[in-house]
Structures are given as structure tokens and as C-alpha cells.
Amino acid sequence: QQPVQSPQAVILREGEDAVINCSSSKALYSVHWYRQKHGEAPIFLMILLKGGEQKGHDKISASFNEKKQQSSLYLTASQLSYSGTYFCGTLPHAGNMLTFGGGTRLMVKP
Amino acid sequence: DTEVTQTPKHLVMGMTNKKSLKCEQHMGHRAMYWYKQKAKKPPELMFVYSYEKLSINESVPSRFSPECPNSSLLNLHLHALQPEDSALYLCASSQGIRGAEAFFGQGTRLTVV
Numbered sequence: 073q074q075p076v077q078s079p080q081a082v083i084l085r086e087g088e089d090a091v092i093n094c095s096s097s098k099a100l101y102s103v104h105w106y107r108q109k110h111g112e113a114p115i116f117l118m119i120l121l122k123g124g125e126q127k128g129h130d131k132i133s134a135s136f137n138e139k140k141q142q143s144s145l146y147l148t149a150s151q152l153s154y155s156g157t158y159f160c161g162t163l164p165h166a167g168n169m170l171t172f173g174g175g176t177r178l179m180v181k182p
Numbered sequence: 183d184t185e186v187t188q189t190p191k192h193l194v195m196g197m198t199n200k201k202s203l204k205c206e207q208h209m210g211h212r213a214m215y216w217y218k219q220k221a222k223k224p225p226e227l228m229f230v231y232s233y234e235k236l237s238i239n240e241s242v243p244s245r246f247s248p249e250c251p252n253s254s255l256l257n258l259h260l261h262a263l264q265p266e267d268s269a270l271y272l273c274a275s276s277q278g279i280r281g282a283e284a285f286f287g288q289g290t291r292l293t294v295v
Contacts, residue, residue: 074224104282113186113272113286114225159224163282169238170281172224 073097075162077173084150084180092145092176094160103136103143104161104170107154114159117145150180188273188287196295197263203290205256205273213279214256216248217272219289225272231256232279263294 075096082090094103102121106114118129120136120143128134131148143162147154157177161170186207195201207214213232217225230238231250239248245267247259256273270291276284 102282113288116283116285119283157222161281163280168280169227169230170284175222175224177222 074171075160075173077158077160077176079176080174081177082179084178086152086180086182087149088180090147090150090178092147092158092160092178093142094144094162094173095140095142096162096164098141098162098164100136100138100141100162101165102163103134104163105134105143105145106159106161106172107156108159108175109156147178150178152180152182154178155180186273186275186285186287188271188290190290191288192291192293194293194295195260195263197265199263200259200261202260203258203271203273203292205258205287206254207275207285208254209275209277209285210253211275211277211285212253213276213281214250215274215276215281215284216246216256216258217274217286219270219272225286227281229258230279230281237279260292263292265294268293 078093105117108114126135134145136143157175160173189204216228219225228242229248234250249257270289272289273287274284
């Protein structure tokens with residue numbers, strides 16, 4: 073079952089912060105975050121494996137609450153280059169393949 | 183080399199044509215994937231090859247026929263497609279076999295006329 077992302081779209085000014093949420097109805101083994109710019113391939117940003125784990129990548133960080141089956145992506149002091157569509161991908165504990173959420177379109181304006 | 187290379191980048195084909203999409207990776211990954219992506223939608227899994235064998239076919243119509251000649255190459259043969267098959271076709275590879283931490287190619291933008 074597809075994880076649910078919110079919000080569906082965000083418009084920011086350069087330097088502002090944003091949070092993108094991803095929630096699943098299944099018990100999760102890991103959460104993955106990707107960014108896709110228009111007309112380009114999705115780029116893998118980070119994987120979160122353990123409940124409570126937090127990771128960072130430049131000014132982009134993420135957390136994973138295993139109990140709530142939720143993950144959040146934090147974009148701090150956004151830059152123009154952060155624009156794109158962010159997808160979370162969730163992997164359940166057993167069996168199935170990675171499933172992508174519906175995506176969050178982020179636009180950063182000067 | 184952390185690239186997945188796809189050719190061609192763009193393809194226009196008629197409904198009676200036969201064409202092939204190609205994908206190559208040199209990262210030694212054990213799994214390779216074909217995804218279909220429509221505008222403003224997430225990638226949708228079509229096929230998974232693990233250790234060069236087809237392990238998952240997500241009920242894809244037979245007009246799409248995958249082939250894995252060796253561990254580095256993946257093809258998608260197209261025949262008698264419909265206009266609704268127009269989409270971005272993405273190839274990906276990963277070390278694990280469940281799609282995690284996958285590297286994606288730039289995709290082939292397919293238009294069926």
C-alpha cells in the first residue's frame with residue numbers, strides 16, 4: 073500500500089524552512105527519500121533504518137518514528153536548488169518491494 | 183562509476199512499431215528494475231530482475247517484454263503499444279533486491295502516436 077505524503081505541494085522563498093511528511097499503514101523496516109527535478113532521474117537522498125534515527129545531508133535532514141510508522145524530511149534555509157518533487161519510499165519488514173509515496177512538489181523562489 | 187545509462191533519451195513510435203529501450207549499469211548491482219512514470223505521479227514498478235532472472239512482473243501487459251542479457255544490461259522490448267503507454271520509462275539498479283537505495287537512469291521519454 074502506498075505511503076501518504078503531505079503536503080502535496082509547497083512554495084517557499086529562498087532561506088525558508090519546510091517539512092515534508094510520509095506515513096504508512098504498515099510496519100516499516102526502512103524509509104527512503106528521493107528528489108526528482110523536472111525531466112530528470114530521481115536521486116537517492118538518504119535511508120533511515122531505525123526508529124528514532126535522524127540523518128542529514130547538507131541542510132536536508134530526516135527523522136523516522138518507527139512506532140508511528142512516519143518519517144519527516146526537513147529542509148532548512150532552502151536554496152533554489154532544492155526545487156523538485158520529493159518522494160518517500162517505504163520498505164516493510166517482510167516481503168514486498170519499496171513503494172513510493174505520491175510525492176511533494178517543492179518550489180523555492182528567489 | 184555510479185551511473186545508470188539509458189538509451190534513447192526520447193522515442194516516438196507508432197502503434198504498429200517495434201522498438202527497444204536499453205539500460206546499462208557497471209556498479210555490480212544484483213537487481214535491475216523497469217519503472218513507468220506518468221506526469222506528476224511516482225515511479226510505478228513494472229519488472230524486477232535479480233541475479234539476471236525475472237523475479238517480479240507487476241501484471242504488465244505482454245506488449246512490454248523485458249530482457250536481461252547479462253548482469254549489466256537490461257532491455258525493454260516494445261510492440262504494439264497504445265497512446266496511454268506514453269510515459270517516462272526509468273531503469274534503476276540496486277545492490278539489494280527490494281528496490282532500496284536504487285540508482286536511477288535519466289529515463290526514456292516515450293510517446294506513442
